[in-house]
Amino acid sequence: MTIHVDLVVDAKGLTCPMPIVRTKKAMEQLQPGQVLEVQATDKGSLADIQGWAKNTGHQYIGTIEEGDVLKHYLRKANPTEVKEETKYPHVVSLEELQKKVENNEQVFILDVREEAEYVFGHIPGAYHIPLGQLEERLNELNKDETIYVICRTGNRSDLAAQQLAEKGFTRVFNVIPGMTQWQGTITKGGNEQ
Amino acid sequence: MKKRVAIIAANGGLFDAYKVFNIATAAAATEAEVAIFFTFEGLNLIHKEAYQQLPLPEGKEQIQQGFAQANVPSIPELVSMAQEMGVKFIACQMTMDVMGLTKEHFVDGIDVGGAVTFLDFAKDADITLTF
Numbered sequence: 331m332t333i334h335v336d337l338v339v340d341a342k343g344l345t346c347p348m349p350i351v352r353t354k355k356a357m358e359q360l361q362p363g364q365v366l367e368v369q370a371t372d373k374g375s376l377a378d379i380q381g382w383a384k385n386t387g388h389q390y391i392g393t394i395e396e397g398d399v400l401k402h403y404l405r406k407a408n409p410t411e412v413k414e415e416t417k418y419p420h421v422v423s424l425e426e427l428q429k430k431v432e433n434n435e436q437v438f439i440l441d442v443r444e445e446a447e448y449v450f451g452h453i454p455g456a457y458h459i460p461l462g463q464l465e466e467r468l469n470e471l472n473k474d475e476t477i478y479v480i481c482r483t484g485n486r487s488d489l490a491a492q493q494l495a496e497k498g499f500t501r502v503f504n505v506i507p508g509m510t511q512w513q514g515t516i517t518k519g520g521n522e523q
Numbered sequence: 524m525k526k527r528v529a530i531i532a533a534n535g536g537l538f539d540a541y542k543v544f545n546i547a548t549a550a551a552a553t554e555a556e557v558a559i560f561f562t563f564e565g566l567n568l569i570h571k572e573a574y575q576q577l578p579l580p581e582g583k584e585q586i587q588q589g590f591a592q593a594n595v596p597s598i599p600e601l602v603s604m605a606q607e608m609g610v611k612f613i614a615c616q617m618t619m620d621v622m623g624l625t626k627e628h629f630v631d632g633i634d635v636g637g638a639v640t641f642l643d644f645a646k647d648a649d650i651t652l653t654f
Contacts, residue, residue, distance in 0.1 A: 343594050344594060344596075345593050345595050345596075346545060346549070347545050347548045347549035347552060348596060350549055350552045350553070351548055351549075351552045351604060351608070353552070354552040354553070354554075354608075378549075381553075382552070385526070385553045385554070386553060
């Protein structure tokens with residue numbers, strides 16, 4: 331499976347601390363929100379990358395093992411991301427959404443995170459359009475349907491909900507918070523269409 | 524605020540060098556502010572000639588091959604990488620005087636200072652290490 335990323339770092343065959351050094355240098359070239367793939371054969375990099383992300387504030391998305399190669403996925407954090415700055419007024423709590431999902435209600439969930447984040451775990455049945463592609467893919471959505479927009483913390487989904495409202499979608503809810511607090515089941519893998 | 528890591532390098536073997544520079548570069552890559560104080564035999568780790576062939580502990584010479592096989596960067600490579608990432612090197616003036624060394628004997632871009640130069644940096648350190 332190929333996951334869309336913005337930059338790939340080849341740290342294969344390198345030992346500690348090189349995978350981390352390469353990761354840091356690559357991260358400097360990215361814009362907030364972009365996704366980095368770090369390929370490494372150093373087994374220690376699995377723990378190191380996670381520790382690095384925790385200490386630098388960037389988001390560790392997950393790791394895929396392919397033979398001897400570990401592919402780590404990281405997303406560059408936005409300095410303001412941690413702050414919850416909600417502007418879209420119609421919100422629904424994550425808990426409430428979870429109840430609907432568990433009661434098998436017909437809910438349309440729109441997941442606007444990056445592909446790598448979606449692949450590593452999303453709500454079963456959630457439709458995936460990354461925030462950056464939303465505008466050009468509006469035709470995939472139904473204006474008459476209730477749409478629950480979700481992301482990782484509630485920020486990107488807030489922007490997405492605002493975009494949808496501007497385009498005439500009237501039954502849009504932003505789910506707060508996001509997948510970081512999701513307690514229900516998750517599905518891994520690509521878009522479920 | 525950035526984390527601050529203060530390291531004292533007081534030994535001059537190859538193992539010591541890897542411990543010092545691996546921790547230093549990893550910390551710098553994790554956006555910490557790092558300074559290393561090189562004193563006594565630790566000065567070998569940044570000495571232009573000595574750092575190219577630092578000794579292995581006696582009886583462990585066969586490990587040299589292991590370093591090559593594991594594709595570990597050389598000490599001069601780690602030194603320039605650390606400097607590139609902003610790790611500050613402080614060479615101990617007193618030791619240099621005792622050993623008859625001058626700043627020219629060492630890699631470029633180092634500071635020379637006394638114990639207080641290091642202590643001034645270390646007093647606000649979050650992590651202090653001695654090797």
